[in-house]
Amino acid sequence: MTGLTTAGVMLNDNFQDNKVSAAGKISNEKIKYAGKNIPVLYDVDVCVCGGGPSGTAAAISAARNGAKVVLIERGIALGGLAVLGCVYPFMDTHAPNSDTPYVAEIKNRLRKKGIDPFDGVTQQTWHNPEVLSLIYDEMCEESGVNILYETVLIDALSSNEKISTCIIQTIAGLAAIKSKIFIDSTGDAYLSRNVGVPFERGYEKTGNNQPLSFRFEMGGIDIDRLYKYVAIELKEDWCKSDPPYFEIAEAMHRKQRYKLEDLMAKGVESGELSQEEAEYMQAYSIIGKNGVMSCNFPEIPVKFKSTDPIEYSKAVTYGRKMMRNMANYLIKHLPGFENAYISREAAMLGARESWRIKGKYYMVEDDYHNQSRFTDAVCRTAWFIDAHGEKISEKLPKGGFYEIPYRALVTEKISNLIVTGRCISASFILQASMRIQPTCMSIGEAAGIAAAWSLKNNISVNSIEWDKIPKNQRSYVSQSR
Numbered sequence: 281m282t283g284l285t286t287a288g289v290m291l292n293d294n295f296q297d298n299k300v301s302a303a304g305k306i307s308n309e310k311i312k313y314a315g316k317n318i319p320v321l322y323d324v325d326v327c328v329c330g331g332g333p334s335g336t337a338a339a340i341s342a343a344r345n346g347a348k349v350v351l352i353e354r355g356i357a358l359g360g361l362a363v364l365g366c367v368y369p370f371m372d373t374h375a376p377n378s379d380t381p382y383v384a385e386i387k388n389r390l391r392k393k394g395i396d397p398f399d400g401v402t403q404q405t406w407h408n409p410e411v412l413s414l415i416y417d418e419m420c421e422e423s424g425v426n427i428l429y430e431t432v433l434i435d436a437l438s439s440n441e442k443i444s445t446c447i448i449q450t451i452a453g454l455a456a457i458k459s460k461i462f463i464d465s466t467g468d469a470y471l472s473r474n475v476g477v478p479f480e481r482g483y484e485k486t487g488n489n490q491p492l493s494f495r496f497e498m499g500g501i502d503i504d505r506l507y508k509y510v511a512i513e514l515k516e517d518w519c520k521s522d523p524p525y526f527e528i529a530e531a532m533h534r535k536q537r538y539k540l541e542d543l544m545a546k547g548v549e550s551g552e553l554s555q556e557e558a559e560y561m562q563a564y565s566i567i568g569k570n571g572v573m574s575c576n577f578p579e580i581p582v583k584f585k586s587t588d589p590i591e592y593s594k595a596v597t598y599g600r601k602m603m604r605n606m607a608n609y610l611i612k613h614l615p616g617f618e619n620a621y622i623s624r625e626a627a628m629l630g631a632r633e634s635w636r637i638k639g640k641y642y643m644v645e646d647d648y649h650n651q652s653r654f655t656d657a658v659c660r661t662a663w664f665i666d667a668h669g670e671k672i673s674e675k676l677p678k679g680g681f682y683e684i685p686y687r688a689l690v691t692e693k694i695s696n697l698i699v700t701g702r703c704i705s706a707s708f709i710l711q712a713s714m715r716i717q718p719t720c721m722s723i724g725e726a727a728g729i730a731a732a733w734s735l736k737n738n739i740s741v742n743s744i745e746w747d748k749i750p751k752n753q754r755s756y757v758s759q760s761r
C-alpha cells in the first residue's frame with residue numbers, strides 16, 4: 281500500500297516534496313504557465329542561463345560577491361564549448377596583462393591538478409577538458425552556486441522592462457526560477473531574444489553565420505612520430521613548441537601555406553576527401569591525455585546556418601560523416617596516426633557565432649583597429665579578427681589591444697539583464713575577435729561583480745557605471761591612453 285501511495289503522489293507531481301529534495305531548494309510556490317501549475321524551484325538574487333566559459337565565471341563571481349545564485353546548464357558539465365564542444369586550448373588574447381583574477385585563478389587551479397597549461401613558448405593555455413569541468417564544479421561548490429544540470433531555459437516572463445521568471449525544462453518536468461537579476465550566457469542570446477531585446481545574426485554583407493564545426497578527439501596517436509614527420513621531415517615551423525605541446529594545422533583559404541596542405545590536396549585528387557573536407561584541418565595535443573589530440577575540424581559549409589534549427593540539425597549529420605571520412609584519411613596517410621581512432625565526439629556543435637544582442641554600446645571593427653579604450657571597460661583583448669571564410673585581419677601591433685565596455689553587456693530594453701560571452705553587443709566582424717574563451721571568462725567575471733554591486737546598491741544593472749564601482753572591487757580597470 282505504501283508503495284502504491286508513493287507512486288500515486290509521484291504521478292501527480294513530478295517533483296519531490298520540497299522537504300525531501302536537494303538542499304538549496306528554497307521555494308514552495310507554484311505559478312501558472314501554459315495552463316499548468318509549475319513549481320518555482322528557486323527564488324534567488326541572480327539566475328545565470330548557460331554554463332559556458334562566460335556563464336560559469338558570472339555565476340561564481342556573483343556568488344563570491346554575496347549573491348544567491350542558480351546556474352542553468354543544458355548539459356551535464358560546465359565549460360560550454362570548452363568542455364561540451366571539445367574546443368581547446370584557451371587562445372592567447374595577445375594583449376599584455378589581460379588575465380583578470382578569475383582567468384589567472386583557472387590557470388593556477390589547472391596547474392595544481394597536474395595540468396601545466398603553458399608550453400613556455402606560446403601564450404595559449406593547453407588545458408584539459410575533464411579537469412576543467414571538475415575545477416568548475418569545485419569552484420561552484422566552494423562559492424555556493426546552485427547548478428541545475430540537464431536543464432534547458434525555454435521561456436521567460438517579463439513586464440515593465442524587467443524579467444521576473446525563467447521557465448525551464450528539468451529532468452522532472454517544467455519548472456520556474458524567480459530572480460532579481462538574470463544573466464544571459466547562452467552564447468545564442470536565447471534569453472535576451474525571448475524578452476524582446478534587439479539582435480543580429482550572421483554577417484550583414486553575406487547573410488552567413490560563421491561556419492559551424494563538429495569537433496572531436498582522436499586517441500592512439502604517436503605524437504612523437506607525428507612531430508618528427510611534420511616538424512622535422514616536412515620542416516613545418518607553424519607550431520613553435522615541442523611535444524607534449526604540439527599542434528598541426530592546414531587552412532586552404534588562408535594566405536599562410538601550411539606544409540600539410542599537399543597531403544590534404546592529394547586526398548581530393550584521389551577522391552578520398554571532398555574539397556570542403558580538405559579545406560580546414562587543425563589538431564592540438566591535450567595535456568594529461570597522452571596520445572590524444574583535440575581536432576578542430578570538420579568545418580561545416582556555411583550553407584548550414586547556426587541560427588536555423590533544421591539546417592543546424594542537418595549540420596550534425598553532415599559533420600559527423602565529414603569527421604569520420606577525415607579521421608579515416610589521416611589514419612591511412614598521416615604518419616603517427618596509424619593506430620588512431622575517434623575517442624570522443626563533442627556534445628554540442630561548435631557555433632562560432634549565431635545571434636548577438638544590440639546593447640547600449642555596439643562594438644564595431646573600428647574599435648579593434650583604433651584600439652578603443654573605455655572608462656567602463658571590463659577587460660582587454662587583441663585576438664585578431666578571425667571570421668572564417670569572410671575576413672582574417674592583421675594582428676594589432678605588439679602590445680596593442682582594445683577594451684570591451686560594460687555597456688556592450690547591457691540593454692536599454694531590460695533593466696535587470698546582463699549578457700555575457702560570444703553574444704554581447706558587437707558586429708559580426710568585431711565578435712570574430714572578442715569571442716575567445718579567456719575574453720568570454722573576463723566578461724562573465726565582470727557581469728557577476730556588476731550583478732552583486734547592483735543588489736547591494738539598489739541600482740539596476742543597465743544603469744550601473746562600471747567605473748563607479750570601487751577599483752579594488754573591479755576585476756578590470758580601464759587603461760586610458
Ligand SMILES: Cc1cc2nc3c(=O)[nH]c(=O)nc-3n(C[C@H](O)[C@H](O)[C@H](O)COP(=O)(O)OP(=O)(O)OC[C@H]3O[C@@H](n4cnc5c(N)ncnc54)[C@H](O)[C@@H]3O)c2cc1C
Nearest residue numbers: 330332333334354360361371433467630631632701702717
Ligand atoms: C569550432 C570553434 C573553435 C574555437 N576555437 C577556440 C580556441 O581555440 N580557443 C578559444 O579560446 N576559443 C575558441 N573558440 C571560441 C570559444 O570557444 C567560444 O566563443 C566561447 O566558448 C564562448 O563562450 P560563451 O560562454 O559565450 O558560450 P558557450 O561556450 O557557447 O557556452 C554556452 C553554454 O550555454 C548552454 N546553453 C545554451 N542554451 C541554453 C539553454 N537554452 N538552456 C540551458 N543552457 C543553455 C550551453 O550548453 C553552453 O554550455 C572556438 C569556437 C568554436 C565554435
